[in-house]
Amino acid sequence: MKLTRREKILLLLLNIVVIGWGYYKFIITPQFEKMDSLKSDKQVFSSRLESYKEIASSGEELDNKLLDLTNGVDKVTRKYFPHIEQEEIIYIVNEFLKSNDLEVDSISFTQPSEEKMGELTLDKMSVTLPYKGKYSSLMAFLKKLRKYPKKIIISDVDMTNGEDDVLTGNIGLDFYSLGKVISTNDDIVSWNLEDEEQKENPFETVDGYKEMLNRPLDFDKDSITITMGQSKVLLEDFEDTNINYMATAREFKGDFNLDTNAKSNDFSYRMDYEHPIMEKEGRGYVLLDDKNLNIKKPPKAIGLWVYANKESNNNLGIRLKDLNGDKKIYYLTKGINWTGWKHLMVVPPQDKKLYPLQLDRITIDFEKEKEEGTILIDSLEAYYDLEIFKDPIDQYSGNYIHYEVQPEDTLKSISREFYNDTTKVGVIMRYNNLYNNKIQAGKILILPRNIEE
Numbered sequence: 001m002k003l004t005r006r007e008k009i010l011l012l013l014l015n016i017v018v019i020g021w022g023y024y025k026f027i028i029t030p031q032f033e034k035m036d037s038l039k040s041d042k043q044v045f046s047s048r049l050e051s052y053k054e055i056a057s058s059g060e061e062l063d064n065k066l067l068d069l070t071n072g073v074d075k076v077t078r079k080y081f082p083h084i085e086q087e088e089i090i091y092i093v094n095e096f097l098k099s100n101d102l103e104v105d106s107i108s109f110t111q112p113s114e115e116k117m118g119e120l121t122l123d124k125m126s127v128t129l130p131y132k133g134k135y136s137s138l139m140a141f142l143k144k145l146r147k148y149p150k151k152i153i154i155s156d157v158d159m160t161n162g163e164d165d166v167l168t169g170n171i172g173l174d175f176y177s178l179g180k181v182i183s184t185n186d187d188i189v190s191w192n193l194e195d196e197e198q199k200e201n202p203f204e205t206v207d208g209y210k211e212m213l214n215r216p217l218d219f220d221k222d223s224i225t226i227t228m229g230q231s232k233v234l235l236e237d238f239e240d241t242n243i244n245y246m247a248t249a250r251e252f253k254g255d256f257n258l259d260t261n262a263k264s265n266d267f268s269y270r271m272d273y274e275h276p277i278m279e280k281e282g283r284g285y286v287l288l289d290d291k292n293l294n295i296k297k298p299p300k301a302i303g304l305w306v307y308a309n310k311e312s313n314n315n316l317g318i319r320l321k322d323l324n325g326d327k328k329i330y331y332l333t334k335g336i337n338w339t340g341w342k343h344l345m346v347v348p349p350q351d352k353k354l355y356p357l358q359l360d361r362i363t364i365d366f367e368k369e370k371e372e373g374t375i376l377i378d379s380l381e382a383y384y385d386l387e388i389f390k391d392p393i394d395q396y397s398g399n400y401i402h403y404e405v406q407p408e409d410t411l412k413s414i415s416r417e418f419y420n421d422t423t424k425v426g427v428i429m430r431y432n433n434l435y436n437n438k439i440q441a442g443k444i445l446i447l448p449r450n451i452e453e
Contacts, residue, residue: 080151081177084112084125089175091426093129096144102133115176122176126155129171135159138167151176235293235302235359236380238262238269242290249282251275252366263305263341264379271364274372285319286362286377293359295320298352299382300407300441303345304362307376308336312367314375318346319361322354329363341376345383347407347441401449407441418447427451 003011081088086109097104108128115124131138138159145152156172238258245256252275259270269286302318317331332344348357362377403414411434415424425437431446439445 079149080122081175084123084175084177086125087423087425089125089127090423092148093127096141100133100137100141102131102137102141104129104131106130122151122178124177125175127173127175129173130169131171132166132168134165135167142171145173232384233299233382234379235295235382236288236291237264238378238380239265239267243269244287245271245284246287247282247284249275249278249280249366251278252282252284254284259376261307261376262378268305268307268376268378271375271377272373273366273375275366275370277370278366278368281368282366284364284366286364287360288362289360293380294356295348295359295382296356298350298355299348299384301345301347301383302330302359303343303379303381303383304332305341305343305378306332306336307341307374307378308339309374310336310339312336312371312373314367315363315365316344316375317363317365318348318359318380319363320348320357321360322357327360336375350407350441401447403445403447405439405441405443405445409439409441411437411439414445414447419451424451 089109090107093104093107106129110126112123112125114121116122131141138157142154142157145154153174153176154171155174157169159167159169162168241258243256245254247254252273254271254273256269256271258267260267261270262268271284271286273284275282304316304318306316313335315331315335316333317329319327319329321327330346330348332346359380362380364375401418403418405414411425411428412422415422415428418424428434428445428447429437431448
């Protein structure tokens, strides 16, 4: 059957319509649907974005409010003492009386009580000061009290005029602290005194002072009393040849063996070293890794006998390694300023959570300059009873004692030891620029020989 021309045209048009419909149905329509879906998703995400922006904005606002509240709390807490102690009050009153002719022979304290002040319930201690002096001295004393940054209220002042216009009477003071209302750092004590009220500067350099600050706990043999039993643990006595040495600089040369010049038993470990001028400082290690020197609990100190044939700038230390493999060097001495034998000590970490620790190396730091010498080491020990310290006091000519803090010392025990009472804690803090009552073993404290009463 032959199609006419008209039928062919109609059939062509029909095919075009079918193809167009199919294209629209299966291609265009899904694209529109996908666009509608994307528009819907966009609206959802835009809505979420706005929510997140609101949350972020509110979070920032909350942070700002928290910062304002923190600053407000800090501003309030700075006005009050974190706690009230009689020793601190005595110290403050004593500071106010310096450079003042007002005489105060005694201080009377009341039992601490609570007092409501606005929304706060504060701890209060009242103090009575019987005084004697000129009117100008009294006014100068009261002026200092008013300027003090902490809350001290002058509750009462009475006066009687005597001979030569000398006044007598009593001053009533109320000291306020936050107590348990707000948690503060009880260790922080701020002595905010004017410069003209300061005593003579105790930090002026004296001969040997810088060298003294850089040295560790060290004592001559005659100044050590070793208690037997568990007071000490011998870590290494250097009696066998199974100890190696390693240096970080290729230029370093040496001879390492045992020597009969010993402080304990038969032998010590001897290091005869030499090196030319080096590009940078070097470090040597006495390798104790294979010795498994594990320390299970914090010793009060670790000690080592060291012999030097000459003075040098070499540093000696021990390296401790924790369970994670982290290593840290603790120096026994910064520089060798002696010849012959000397006992050195260093205080390791006292935090029980860090233990067990392994003592895996003894370290020696060398200068870049050409050098040669001999060092012997012997009797590496951990001490747990520090009655081994017989006399850790270094006394210098002048008005001050330089005291090396022992592991069980506190400021109160030091005050009792040197001044026969515990009321000089504030004085010790002021002379040593301390802001809390925590002191670490090995720290050098400057103690005035004479304290003006």
